[in-house]
Amino acid sequence: MILVENRMKDLETLFRNLDISTTMYKNAVDKYNAIASYLETKGIKCDIYPQGSFALGLVTRPVKEEKDVNYDLDVICELVYDKEKITPEYLKHLIGNALKESQTYKDRLIEYDKCWTLEFAEINEIAFNMDIIPSVEDKKTLSFYFDTNFLAITSKNEKDDYDWITINPKDYQSWFENINKPFLDYCQDSEKRLFMESYKTIYNKVEEIPTYFIKSPLQRVIQLLKRQRDIYFSAIKKEDKKPISAIITTLCSQIGEKANKNISDVELLTYIVSELDIYSKLMNDSEELFNKTYSEKVTIKKRKNKWEILNPVNPEDNLADSWNDDKEKAELFFGWIKNLQKTFLGYKEINDKEFFSILESSLGSTYVNKYIERKKYEMPVVSVLSAHKKSWGY
Amino acid sequence: MNIHLFEIPKLLTEFPGLKIIKNCELKLIIEGKIEIAKLYGEIPIYDDYEIQIEILRNYPHKLPIVKEIGGKIKKYRHIFTNGNLCIGTEADIFVNLFPEYSLFRYVDEFVISYLFTYSYFTKFGVFPFGDRSHGFNGVLEFYQEHFDVSSKEEAKFILASIFDKSNVVKMKMISDEYSNPISFYQEKIEKAIDSDFYSIYKKDFEKYKYKITEKRGGKLWLEMSRKKVFSKKV
Numbered sequence: 001m002i003l004v005e006n007r008m009k010d011l012e013t014l015f016r017n018l019d020i021s022t023t024m025y026k027n028a029v030d031k032y033n034a035i036a037s038y039l040e041t042k043g044i045k046c047d048i049y050p051q052g053s054f055a056l057g058l059v060t061r062p063v064k065e066e067k068d069v070n071y072d073l074d075v076i077c078e079l080v081y082d083k084e085k086i087t088p089e090y091l092k093h094l095i096g097n098a099l100k101e102s103q104t105y106k107d108r109l110i111e112y113d114k115c116w117t118l119e120f121a122e123i124n125e126i127a128f129n130m131d132i133i134p135s136v137e138d139k140k141t142l143s144f145y146f147d148t149n150f151l152a153i154t155s156k157n158e159k160d161d162y163d164w165i166t167i168n169p170k171d172y173q174s175w176f177e178n179i180n181k182p183f184l185d186y187c188q189d190s191e192k193r194l195f196m197e198s199y200k201t202i203y204n205k206v207e208e209i210p211t212y213f214i215k216s217p218l219q220r221v222i223q224l225l226k227r228q229r230d231i232y233f234s235a236i237k238k239e240d241k242k243p244i245s246a247i248i249t250t251l252c253s254q255i256g257e258k259a260n261k262n263i264s265d266v267e268l269l270t271y272i273v274s275e276l277d278i279y280s281k282l283m284n285d286s287e288e289l290f291n292k293t294y295s296e297k298v299t300i301k302k303r304k305n306k307w308e309i310l311n312p313v314n315p316e317d318n319l320a321d322s323w324n325d326d327k328e329k330a331e332l333f334f335g336w337i338k339n340l341q342k343t344f345l346g347y348k349e350i351n352d353k354e355f356f357s358i359l360e361s362s363l364g365s366t367y368v369n370k371y372i373e374r375k376k377y378e379m380p381v382v383s384v385l386s387a388h389k390k391s392w393g394y
Numbered sequence: 395m396n397i398h399l400f401e402i403p404k405l406l407t408e409f410p411g412l413k414i415i416k417n418c419e420l421k422l423i424i425e426g427k428i429e430i431a432k433l434y435g436e437i438p439i440y441d442d443y444e445i446q447i448e449i450l451r452n453y454p455h456k457l458p459i460v461k462e463i464g465g466k467i468k469k470y471r472h473i474f475t476n477g478n479l480c481i482g483t484e485a486d487i488f489v490n491l492f493p494e495y496s497l498f499r500y501v502d503e504f505v506i507s508y509l510f511t512y513s514y515f516t517k518f519g520v521f522p523f524g525d526r527s528h529g530f531n532g533v534l535e536f537y538q539e540h541f542d543v544s545s546k547e548e549a550k551f552i553l554a555s556i557f558d559k560s561n562v563v564k565m566k567m568i569s570d571e572y573s574n575p576i577s578f579y580q581e582k583i584e585k586a587i588d589s590d591f592y593s594i595y596k597k598d599f600e601k602y603k604y605k606i607t608e609k610r611g612g613k614l615w616l617e618m619s620r621k622k623v624f625s626k627k628v
Contacts, residue, residue, distance in 0.1 A: 063436060235437050236518050357440050361517070364436035380440065385432040387503035389490075391472035391511055392483045392526040392536075 004348050007355060008266060010372050014363055015220045015265045017371050018060050018227050020071055022202055025212060031130060032075045042098040051076045051169045053245060056176050057212050060223045063230040063364060071128040081136045088154035088162040095134045113156045138166050171313035179253045182261040183216035217268045218256045222249055228362045232336055241329050247309055247319050254299045273340045280334035352377040398453050401497045422449045432510050434522055441513040454495035457487060460505055467512055481508050483536045488594045530605050533598060541582055548572055554606050555583045557599050
């Protein structure tokens, strides 16, 4: 049997390779800078910057219907306009029409409800989509939050009408970075060294490494959970009911905040998953009993039988809103947590074949086989199932 | 000798855990371990099963009987009470194996798919490729896919019409009910009559004749007529 330490090493390897490559990162940054420059030539002054997982250092190779698919990278395209003087339709088409006039962009442009998506070709077999989200500043404030950076983005509904939607991604980023910083403080020197060793042909000095690539255990745990979520929900045929990334990031950060900061990826994963599992008691226990038993567990709440996971920078936004419309979503979420426990917390006790098989089933066979030598685990040759037949009972 | 039995050596080579344990005038029984190492999308399944396959000399007129003898498959909805595995509907198997009716393919596609599905089901609680309802409903589900129609009622109607051409009034009703032109069904029925699978349809029609004709002449048509009258009133 392979030593537990070696299994740990292999797990860490898998933790470290879920991200976009340095080439893709550079390519993406070059691309959105080029878009900003192009728009400027069209008389549109804007600031384009990463949003969501791209801004938080949490990009994870997505999976859909059992297959790896293109990365989606979100960028905000912020214009200096008075929101009250323009319509959302005007803003959306101002950007869209300008991009349609470009030979470079016109054939790769698709309109979605909240963004313009540019599909970029494959680099090393991996393509990516850049979602450009037109936005302007929104003067909205929350009574108990003084420093809010709200943006108004456009949203197109089924009737092709456009509305404004308010978001504050910069505040969320600051909140996340604040929690992530102590983790980074512990590991950034070693992380930079490791990174330089791997990419010495690309970067000459430590200072040249984009901050995006210096990752903490918290970031890697979130990436791993996002990847495992995609594979798991695809396997159980419930992709439309998987927990949104904002729920995973928020819960992991709030739980991680209380963890020891000098911690390995696997230890942090164990801690977070065990903590999340405690909340599964909310499925059956009354709110009163749960609050009495676990008075300090306030990350996921149930109030008057309604699930509540508040957006930490906008308490008006309940991230678990859809769980209240569809009860199965909460059940599936906690089912997923139980599966995570089985998957990652028992890895010391099982045999090599089971361990490798669990890794493949959790993170995807292609991905695991790319980074871990299956021979080492004495795995049999695997072939694609040729026929998908339906069993039948007489 | 039955031509299909010439494939037995290939079967034993491809599945080295299997061996012949009985070879008599009426049948051939193969038994042993089948190892599964198959990938579906990003999910692999590694498992093994002890199985027994009973192949009658008149295969493919009679399909093999497959049992899991290692005691792994328990309390599962696709196993007969006598332990035979419900591999698939006969028509599904026949149509897919047509025209060679390869025994090797029967095991490699249908038996392996069944065992893979069981392992996947125990791991994730879902059937990766869906499954069929029990009994006649499951048979109709196959025909619904096979005839490429949106409902089991339409599948049943087509199956019935292959053998009863006096269905003009009923064809009108079903075409109204499912908003398809009459020619949509006519073409499918004509194609089925000329098809290589005619004898397979006939076998199922005769086997389930009572259920097909009972519904066709009774409740279904009555319900449809009522709906039609009701919609006219509206």
